[in-house]
Amino acid sequence: MTLESEIETYLNKPISNATDLQLYDALLSLVKHKAEKLPEVSGEKKLYYISAEFLIGKQLGKNLINLGIYDEVKQLLAKKGKDLSCVEEKEKEPSLGNGGLGRLAACFLDSIATLDMKGDGVGLNYHFGLFKQEFKDHKQYEIPDEWLDGKNMLKKTDVCFPIELAGKMYTSRMYDMDVIGFKGNKNTLHLFDLDTVDESIVKDGIDFDKKDISKNLTLFLYPDDSDDAGRKLRVYQQYFMVSNAAQLILKEQKALKHDLKDLDKYAAIQINDTHPSMVIPELIRLLMQEGITMKKAADIVSNVCAYTNHTILAEALEKWPMDYLQEVVPQLMPIIEGLDYAVSAAFHDNEELNIIDAQNRVHMAKMDMHFGHSINGVAALHTEILKHKELKPFYDVYPDKFNNKTNGITFRRWIMHADPELADLVDETIGEDWKTDENALEKLMDHIEDESFLGRMDEIKHQNKVRFASFIKQKQNIDVDPDSIYDVQVKRFHEYKRQQMNALWVIWKYMQIKKGNLPQRPITVIFGGKAAPAYYQAKAVIHLILCLAELINNDPEVSPYLKVVMIKNYNIAKAEMTIPACDISEQISLASKEASGTSNMKFMLNGAVTLGTNDGANVEIRDLVGNDSIYTFGRSSDEVIKLYETAGYHAKDYYEKYPEIKEMVGFITSKALLKIGDAKMLKDLQDNLINKDWFMTLLDLEAYIEEKEKMLGDYEDREGWKRMALVNTAKSGFFSSDRTIREYNRDIWHLK
């Protein structure tokens, strides 16, 4: 049957007569049907990647690519007067993640299936995901992000497990989603849920009764943890996730008649950050129910489990009070206390190593490090900081457990789907090998002096800028000039990522323009990202940016030279629209604070030039492209770590010493901004910058302005810039998640 007749069977009418929504339904059925027929990856040993987040993005386009029929479908639709991108827009984006960590899990699933490794994801089926971001009065508001409309890849299964929460029994249900590898076979993402969850209890934004677990358990990812009930809900969710995972693993292994004493021969578990840490005591508990001693069970589980650390921000290393655990998961407490006892006995009650601290809090990461066989950081610098600073006591006793796995991104989504014209140009120039052999991208370097090639790459960038401009005009009614320089910072809002530094630069540029120092070419500063609902400072930064956008975009003296765009509800679809259009990739976190970053890699792949600190994977980007194709500035991670150790940074000194800084920070409460914004919020933000500034914005501000000016000037050397863009794309092969996954497998999982 031809593709056309196949689609028309689902449609029951000619393609040319169908609406985009009908076409979406038909293509979804087509993909499901084709996925059904794909073989599952086979192998002796299986990986279970457990993660609280899977930020998988819309599935239709990616699945068509991985099935190898995207272009064919697109051309067929075009012939009938239909646009596949418009059809793809009809899909609701699953909002099952927060940021980089969740996106990493999604890229990994794609690479694991593509590399023909047997490996499933295990997580939760959040009904409303994180939240949907709206703007009102230049502020962020949160509303439920409804994505479960029945028109997606999820399959309800009849797999159910008994789960004990606070002494009461509940019955879970597993939903499955096929993970289709690139031109190959498939694995599965398992998302667990409770049938009794009740979406109608959500009222007024994202508020709901936090007490009734049977109704609220899987409503939201990261429910508000500013009170006890919210924090306990997070523990309920975590245990629910890992108990399901552990029961699924044992069920599958028993079905295969594997001896559970040899579990490490047949199963590997990757613990993605500390949210799934309770899988360790839970698996031990379940193995003990199978008649295995605790000591033996702990050994088995240690050989199965490996832990990935994603952050050195102390507040993100979870510690749960014992009395929460006693209430929520009393069945685990004897195990956790037993593990803690074994650790104290082995290390002479060393407070730094103990799982349970003197305040009776259970340190999840410490449990992972003692009772897992591998501890990895996510970029070279990050792993070094873990080994020699943050986790030094553990590195001292377990040096062989530590290893680095620099993050990666899947090229199937981040160039083939996001930037198809660039992908086609690469195909035409060096063949298609790079799609599965990322090192092949470097062959593009042969074209570094090839003017016509550079011109074509630049033309594609321009088209992507036009595409972004019409998108943002349509969605947010902002006029953007595609000939302006696109300067982009899109990521979660957090003080360590320092969007506030970029906002201060916007103020500086605004004042320069007012003084008559006009830029050579207009600049469009593009922000996007969500702030955690209870994170006041991050929300204040969003407020400042929205106020600046209002002021600047409506000022006829300034707006021809400078525009500010804040993308609403930044998600994967918006990332795919924005990143290929970018000229300057802002990666300006305080050195030592960004574990890796992955948007930096997406931008590089798409030919943007990085303006960044020597932090996370930026360091590895610099090593690959060389100092001539990246712009770096700011204090080093060593210097920053020393400033924290000696309490040597005082924002006020910088504020007082540099009149320019005083003027920029002062502008936050200028008459012009107070007319637009909320006086208290702006004042609080300003006070914080002058008196606290925990992430040292003012420390690097002057160096940032200087480097950014240099970069904007260099943009006018158009030939030089095009070469930098090419170098960035050509050298980005290392950041393919295929490379990352091969390393995980080689060093940790040993699947084949």
Ligand SMILES: *Cc1c(COP(=O)(O)O)cnc(C)c1O
């Ligand atoms: C890649 C990605 C991130 C991670 O961005 P960082 O800059 O590495 O923090 C966050 N959100 C979305 C939607 C992404 O695609």
